[in-house]
Amino acid sequence: PAAYLGRARPLWGTLARELIAGECLEILHTAGPPDTAASLKVIRYKTAKYTVEHPLLIGGVLAGADDDLCSGYRAYGLPLGEAFQLRDDLLGLFGEERVTGKANGDDVRGHRPTALLAEAWRLAGDAQRERMRELLGRPDPDGEGVHELRELMRRLKAPDRVEAMITERVDEALAALHALPLPAAAGTALCALAHSVTHRQY
Template sequence: MTVAVDRTDPALLRGRFDAALAAFLDARRPGRPDDGTGAVHTALRRFVLAGGKRLRPLFCYWGWRGFGGPDGQPIVVAASALELFHAFALIHDDILDRSDRRRGEPTLHRHFAGLHAGAGWPGDPAAYGRAAALLCGDLCATWSAQMFHGCGLPAGRLRRGHPLLARMRAEVIAGEYLDVVAATGDGSVASALTVVRLKTARYTVTRPIQVGAALAGAAPDVVAALAGFGDPLGDAFQLRDDLLGVFGDPAVTGKSTMDDLREGKPTVLLALARAAAGPAGAARLRALVGDPALDQAGAAEARALIEASGARDTVERMIRARADAALVALDALPLAASARRALATLAEHAVERRA
């Protein structure tokens, strides 16, 4: 008896995205003898394929299917290209944030610093690590464009999606810049939400689903209307990320819960806590948060102050309100029923996740 396999099951789709990424990366393996870039290729391949939720390819894929695009390898490859852009963003973000861990492993700049130190090379291992990782990130951005344009879809379809990809790239960089600026700014909730929208929300949900829809031939006004679903859901996704960055389980998230506190990252969570903690609590938070030498005891005190301020509960309510708004918008969109169901499931996963 033949058992039908649903190739659009999320787990199988993630496997298909990973296979497409592996094939693309393997085709770019350095020649023999190694031209000197073998260490870069090995590190990048491991980084790209070592886990990840693959949300951006999933939203792109279902944007395509929602407006009549057929299942097939071209859209799988096109959607997977977004994951290479995501790798670029993560690598650069980790450098800027001076993060030590990503997905349970050393961040790429720490990996290269370790290679430098282990080999006993002259110079500063940390500087070498940052430079090597920076170039790896740039390479991921370049490869993302190459993978997208070589996916096998007709040129006319690709021209529909390219302006949205270009806008997404510009928004991520603008959001990253505003994140850097926000560290020297007023620390307000409004400025933190602006960073959330540009740096994460748009490129996690809105632009991927719009790219998929545009590739499938959705009308421009319908593509624009997808922001009613993507923007609030992307906001909720990042707000959840901010909570996990302080209150998550590192064994599950693969990231330290000390980084945001030590860096003094200008998140909505911390902005709300400072605003609601009262003079004494806000002063103590200012002393603790942003201290590069913050220890576990200090972090525990900061978490207690954030909890007592009500900021954690407020962010949870903000997440739920935005997720609900996204689902209402989803119901009003002219999507195929299967895509609507898949996107609703993805939305719940994005906001209820613990990693």
């Protein structure tokens, strides 16, 4: 109905504005001092809202969801979108290239503000941080720098911390989902989505 289209239209504008804001935040923080809070803010606006929250809201509004249900969708979609990107950050450095279809280490070579890098930086000592400065942002055609940084992150247990962040957000999303008055089929599908986007290998 036209009324539902009218409710959905502002969401498209919000989606576009927030995506642009996320891209700008990433540019501002690229090659800057790694900071977990800043990285999570980039994730929220660049990926989580664009990939999960707003598509879910737009679909819900077009199907006639009321404001309370849309609030529930937000509570489910935002943490799930963040978990999706956190998994992507891990795959971008530790995934198998033949499976992911993209070169490992692009985030490292680009010195992008990922939460994985920020957590490694937070956990590192002075000497480790100095070595990270030397490795980040360089071309590294033979991949040795990426390999060294990957091993350093493993020693610091930064991937474990990001895994914990993913679990926290999936749990938050599922708790919000279980509180929603959804048909069984919709609840099952959204539960499966939460697991598929965060336990993927590509």
